[in-house]
Amino acid sequence: MNTTKQPIAALAVADQAENGRVRSRTDASPHSRGTVSIDGAPIGIENLTKQYGTTTAVSGINLEIRAGEFLSLLGPSGSGKTTLLMMLAGFEFPTEGRLTLGANDITRMAPNKRNIGMVFQRYALFPHMTVRQNIAYPLKMRKVPKVEIPDRVERALAMVQLSGYGDRMPSQLSGGQQQRVAVARALVFEPPVLLMDEPLSALDRKMRERMQIEIKQLQQRLGVTVVYVTHDQEEALTMSDRIAVMGNGCIQQVGTAFELYERPATPFVADFIGKMNFIPSTCVAIGDENVTVRVISDEMIDIPRHQIRVATPPAVGDTLDLAIRPERVGIEKASAGHVRGVGGVVEARAYVGAFQWYIVRLADGTVVHIQSQSGDAGAKNIEEREVVDITFEPAALHVFRGG
Ligand SMILES: Nc1ncnc2c1ncn2[C@@H]1O[C@H](COP(=O)(O)OP(=O)(O)OP(=O)(O)O)[C@@H](O)[C@H]1O
Ligand SMILES: [Mg+2]
Known part of the structure; x- marks a missing residue:
């Protein structure tokens, strides 16, 4: 009371x-x-x-x-x-x-x-x-x-x-x-x-x-x-x-x-509250602590099991959606010949004062929205049509069954 x-x-x-x-x-x-x-x-x-x-x-x-x-x-x-x-x-x-x-x-x-x-x-x-x-x-x-x-x-x-x-x-x-x-x-x-x-x-x-x-x-x-x-x-x-x-x-x-x-x-709920990216992936390994998924371009990500929000435990080969907020995705200019995360191309960008918005298209067509702080060094001088690496903060990923 x-x-x-x-x-x-x-x-x-x-x-x-x-x-x-x-x-x-x-x-x-x-x-x-x-x-x-x-x-x-x-x-x-x-x-x-x-x-x-x-x-x-x-x-x-x-x-x-x-x-x-x-x-x-x-x-x-x-x-x-x-x-x-x-x-x-x-x-x-x-x-x-x-x-x-x-x-x-x-x-x-x-x-x-x-x-x-x-x-x-x-x-x-x-x-x-x-x-x-x-x-x-x-x-x-x-x-x-x-x-x-x-x-x-x-x-x-x-x-x-x-x-x-x-x-x-x-x-x-x-x-x-x-x-x-x-x-x-x-x-x-x-x-x-x-x-x-x-x-x-x-x-x-x-x-x-x-x-x-x-x-x-x-x-x-x-x-x-x-x-x-x-x-x-x-x-x-x-x-x-x-x-x-x-x-x-x-x-x-x-x-x-x-x-x-x-x-x-x-x-x-993930989609309705705030903004959320959904990135398709495939489950490739299941360990005691982590589930490993593959995102396009063979990028492997280990995700703590408690972040897996599916009713029945996933099996190897299952399609899973990785959900992540735009502010938890990192963006960097692609270093020549060395993709450190998932590669993509910047389709659009907008300056909104305290932060920048990027829309990046991955090789499989998935669109990822990214919000980075305007002072963020990694995201400096990224232009439209530029090839970038994007990285996901593992702790910020929510995993749902893919559709
Ligand atoms: N008197 C009614 N007769 C038949 N269908 C109804 C009636 N009242 C509501 N519905 C239906 O029930 C569903 C829920 O309607 P409701 O009015 O509760 O939605 P809401 O969440 O309040 O939507 P909104 O945000 O548009 O006000 C809708 O599919 C609506 O068409
Ligand atoms: Mg109503």
Whole structure:
């Protein structure tokens, strides 16, 4: 549990559904007076599957989200992120599996009973209501005593740094301000869990970066559990305690930004997080500690066995893909008649300030992207169409089964 969180005002209720539909709650918050902090609740996801006809949108997901954790769902379009979030919120019911919130089974519980706040991609504020009325609306729905409402709305506004904006209409606010109102409305009833589905995607870069920091700080202060959907990996890397990478309705890997980047479990994750080269090779020997592979031009590389990420142990003759980040590939002018690594030809190069990018084509047609420090002596004066040697840092290679 987060120990740095501070008390916030007891806030109100906003279980708004998509497109501005609002669901009412009749149970008033237990903290309807005074100041409190929100305690996050853990979420359990067991074997969760959602089918739409013949489409499997979410397929057998298992995941434990810790109380107070900021977990991002990151994945390409159509990977099932929104579907998973909708099941957590209760707007969709799973075809199979089980969901728990704290000690409660919420699998088939109505959304308005779950005590979960939600922020959607589009702000979904009521356009005909002022900011104050938007935030007050769910309090009214929960039959919070009228005398308490103005105070609670003001505190909610202050929480998202919009004091003084209560009388404006949503159309008189910037996109970022509208989204902050949506956040205030979702947090106003002190839900232990806040779900956010690409809440910043409509904002420009600068506003998005500011809001990322604000949302993260708010989450830490309140101690609320956040499940945050994004397809922007930088956003996920910046904000999250852990990231679940989704692909084809499945969770491909869950981990910290560091773990996903340094130890990707599958080629999908390796390719999706950051930039990755895949270089075909053939397994030629298997030792106790190392597996030896041959890359084109008979270059042999010994790779520690723990870097081999294949389900079944490789055999001699197997095709294996060597995955390596562009910054872990070395490049040098080919020394005449003496190829020290794998030979290739520079197809393109670009100077990007602190580093240089090279695109090198190997003899078998494989394209390798290389990022080298601008001060790197080996890479000095390399021009396009030049023959180069490239070398792979063995410790930086991840080995997957080739396709
Ligand atoms: N109501 C629905 N009926 C039928 N198919 C659906 C429905 N909702 C989602 N799908 C399908 O389920 C899959 C997952 O969709 P989902 O919206 O969860 O993806 P996503 O990861 O949120 O994508 P995006 O990044 O584009 O928002 C897709 O193939 C989609 O077409
Ligand atoms: Mg989506």
